[in-house]
Amino acid sequence: MNYLDAQKELKKTKKNFFLLVGEEQYLIESAVKQVIDSKLSEADRQDNVIKFDMEEATIDTALLEAETYPFFGDEKIVIIDRAYFLTAKQVKTNIEHNIEALINFTNHPVDFATVIIIVPYEKLDERKKITKLVKKQAMYIECATIKEWEIEKWVDQLIEKYGLTIEKQAKELLISETGAHLALIEKEIEKLSLYIGQDQRHITEAVARELVSHQGETSGLKLVDAVIAKDLNRAIQTFKDLLRLNEEPIALIALLASQLRTIYQVKTLIQKGYNQRQITQQLKLHPFVVKMAAERERRFSIEKLYACIDACANTDRLIKQGKYDKLLAFELLLYRLVK
Template structure:
């Protein structure tokens, strides 16, 4: 799916604080006159702390029609883009989307410019959507941008937004700073939608979501296949489910065999499949998966991090198992989902504590070899796979 973000960045110079406030007042008075002429009423969100997850928001799009200000936060870009697209399609006609879907990058421009845009009556339609990318002033993360934002103007706007504009604040960060005044006030009037990365144990919900979206009818075995082969990569999952829908045509169901034929090549693209191949000590399968991942532009450093993380979790689970801990107790101790613990407990049976310690040590040394430039990344990673599966001598540093 192509990116649906259409950037139309204003090229006006930053206004001084005083001139901005003057212009803002003029625009507000002009807006009030236009409102009276058109018999419009400025609406305001009355619900307090309206906060929901992406799937919940998608189901309630009709009830969100009156929302004038949105805050989309989280690290899953696919969800953010999909929600922006859904809001835009709900508010604007196809013709309006060309001119009235406007995006500002708040790392380059102050938020007051976006507010001025929102308050300016649309000349080529009845509505407009203003998207504010990188609204990082809503987080506790130190900003690298030198742009200063006048949050008071945003505070004033969100209390009485215009009826012809929808303002979307995008925060590509896991957590908002709810101690800040601006965040507290927005929670009273805006709609917050969480767009976090998907965990492995939530994949089934997304398979079900896309199954309904594309009018598919999948049995349990087929769903499990899709979950295992594609994993939590939502963009890829949507594309593959759409492929199944196109293949289905007028047929009512997709058989397991059909799904296996259509998506089986993706199984080689899963990093977790690589982990399983190492655990199964299948060097041929591990190398094949690694080669496929390389063709998909997966970085060795990222694969190494995934491998190390999985082995470290198995190591911790193994130690707690030997101490007599049960699945739920381990989950509480490690602060991970019980599904992760269950899978790790099954994998831990294939290793001794010494094996796991040595494997983690190999991963650490390979990481150093790559980062210090002492060995070519593909060669270093392939050597690591041989070491993990055949327990060869550690590389010379």
């Protein structure tokens, strides 16, 4: 099941065997925390949560720990991380894993240990006997990067978790400013919850605009959008807004160049016939980043993008050589990009 569905199940399940698969580290950490919270008291966690990295320890060592009765308390949690042997992934390591031991444990688990197997990779190798067995016996939770259409559902769940309501425009601003990064979304919602207090639990657009932190990724996109619109006044105003947030011009040049480079890479791959999912995999970028770049690439020619990236590099060099004041240099850069 996917993580959004698993959240409800984790609150009531009596299972003590879990398989977490996917590359979204935030979801993995959230699922592990939920399991720990449901199984152990705060006092028992220090001695009864043990983690093993399968690139550094053997599966035998981890399972021996799971089969050893806890010295303190009645239950323990054993986390088996980077279980690459459930995938087709090739890992350079001297560790040899006794897969038969895992088969035996999976068929005959102990009732005093909860085992969480983490596979922080894109997919399992379901041709393997051990993979099929573990997936069948464990509560299987997909921790893949959340798809674009799921982001709003995720925000709604967090808003409900914190006992809040939110205006549509405020929600859109929250998603836009965080770049759809899950950890950032929760951090910002927690901050909003603390700010508005217990009496007023509704988040308006005005409150969100005042409090939600500007992320570099989205700030860079705002500058790119001003360039696309050929709106110099808007570009300079965005620049001044970022200066008020203590952003350094040299850092902003790097940020702007990074956004333009991403658009350039996405445009190049689109011209080769790649779809957004393939581009995400090829460039190893968040789907939201690829989506934002894909929405903008058609407004640029390859030549224009190359010229813009080159202008950023030249401006950076001139500032570092002391030939231009950094504020003036950045405004001149914006003028060149908008032309």
